[in-house]
Amino acid sequence: MSRECSNSSCSKESCEGCQSREQNSFLVDLNEQSSIKHVIGVVSGKGGVGKSMVTASLANAMAAEGYKVGILDADITGPSIARMYGLTRAAAADETGIVPPVSANGIKVMSVNLLLPTEEEPVVWRGPVIANMVKQFWTDVIWGDLDYLFVDMPPGTGDVPLTVFQSLPVEGIVIVSSPQDLVRMIVTKAFNMAGMMGIPVFGIVENYSYIECPDCGKQISVFGESHIDEIAEALHTEVLGKVPIRREYALAADTGTFGAIINNYLVEAVKALQ
Numbered sequence: 131m132s133r134e135c136s137n138s139s140c141s142k143e144s145c146e147g148c149q150s151r152e153q154n155s156f157l158v159d160l161n162e163q164s165s166i167k168h169v170i171g172v173v174s175g176k177g178g179v180g181k182s183m184v185t186a187s188l189a190n191a192m193a194a195e196g197y198k199v200g201i202l203d204a205d206i207t208g209p210s211i212a213r214m215y216g217l218t219r220a221a222a223a224d225e226t227g228i229v230p231p232v233s234a235n236g237i238k239v240m241s242v243n244l245l246l247p248t249e250e251e252p253v254v255w256r257g258p259v260i261a262n263m264v265k266q267f268w269t270d271v272i273w274g275d276l277d278y279l280f281v282d283m284p285p286g287t288g289d290v291p292l293t294v295f296q297s298l299p300v301e302g303i304v305i306v307s308s309p310q311d312l313v314r315m316i317v318t319k320a321f322n323m324a325g326m327m328g329i330p331v332f333g334i335v336e337n338y339s340y341i342e343c344p345d346c347g348k349q350i351s352v353f354g355e356s357h358i359d360e361i362a363e364a365l366h367t368e369v370l371g372k373v374p375i376r377r378e379y380a381l382a383a384d385t386g387t388f389g390a391i392i393n394n395y396l397v398e399a400v401k402a403l404q
Contacts, residue, residue: 156296156297157296157297157298157299158265158268158269158297158298159269160268160269160273161227161268161269161270161271161272161273163226163227163272163274164271164272164273164274164275164276165273165274165275165276166200166273166276166279167276167277167278168277168278168279168301168403169279169281169298169299169300169301170188170278170279170280170281170300170301170302170303170304170332170403171280171281171283171291171294171295171300171302171303171304171329172184172185172188172280172281172282172283172303172304172306173283173285173291173303173304173305173306173320173324174283174285174305174306174307174316174320175285175286175287175305175307175315175316175317175318175319175320176285176286176316177208177284177285177286178285178308179285179306179307179308179337179338180306180308180337180338180373181282181283181285181306181337182203182205182210182211182214182282183214183337183373183379183383183388184304184306184335184337184373184396185201185211185280185282186201186211186214186215186383186388186391187373187391187393187396188280188304188396188399188400188403189201189237189278189280190235190237190388190389190391190392190393191392191393191396191399191400192277192278192400192403193235193236193237194235194392195400195404197277197278198236198274198275198276198277198278199236199237199238199276199277199278199279199280200230200237200238200239200240200273200276200278200279200280201237201238201239201240201279201280201281201282202240202264202267202268202271202279202280202281202282203239203240203241203242203243203267203282204264204267204281204282204283204284204290204294205282205283205284205290206242206253206255206260206263206264206284206290207252207253207255207260207284208284209241209242209243210383211239211241211282212231212239212241212243212244212249213243213249213383213386214382214383214386214388215233215234215237215239215386215388215389216233216234216385216386216387216389217231217233217239217241217244217386218249219231219244220244220245221240221244221245221271226272227270227271227272228240228270228271228272229271229272230244230271230272230273231244233389234387234389234390235389235390237389238273238274238276240267240271242263257288257289257290258289260289260290261289261290261292261293264290264293264294264297265293265297268297268298278403281294281298281300287319287320287323291323292327295323295324295327295329296327300329301330302329302330302331302332303320303324303329303330303331303332304331304332304333304334304335304370304399305317305320305321305324305331305333305334305335306334306335306337307334307335307336307337307358308336308337308338308353309336309338309339309351309353309354309355309356309357309358310353310354313357313358313361314357314361317334317361317365318361318365321365321367331365331367332367332368332370332399332402332403333362333367333368333369333370333398333399333402334358334361334362334367334368334369334370335369335370335371335372335373335396335399336356336358336369336371336372336373337373338352338353338373338374338375339351339356339358339372339373339374340352340356340372340374340375341374341375342374349374352375356372358372368398368402369398370396370398370399370402371395371396371397371398371399372395373393373395373396374395378391379391379393
């Protein structure tokens, strides 16, 4: 399935007659008050690898470079992005669409938690309903003008990743992983799904790579020795960063101040996206 797409702004008008759109009839219309240049997916083959942290880190880095950035939290049953940025007020909505809240560092965020009565309210929905909600975050949200929209996807290769790949003009993905032994299988599954959908893979980010001793600075491999370089070589892709366990990152996420974090371990990932 071809996903050829130019780097020009994506809008409802510009998508009409687009070769990519004709080849993929599943694409849904972007909200007519929005224009988005690049849609980047952040995926993982399993949960618990810090995918949302990497998504937010990439968004922070691009915002710090002066780009207009948004995050679409497609992890409907396990949303965390709004909490990480300290966003608690409900998203405003009228007959024209939904207006996403903006973080302290200027990132527009849309998450199901911003539509629920409380952030502890569980989302007990079946797959098709969840998939339709993700589509509505594209069609009904007034994103305005964005250079980059990062899509924080749920783990695995199920309904929502499939919906995102088919319904949104995803330009490419970043795969997030960890150093555990089963990572080869997990990363390969995510990589192969992207290939089946015709989505380019920018590269892999390894999270929880190590912890630095606060006294001597020695790198301690808590989850075992990393094999990400050989895995990336076997898949003919790049390692875009190795992020250690950092207490300040976890604390910022827990206290809603992650917008202040600049993750310098993802410099190569930022270059790849630019």
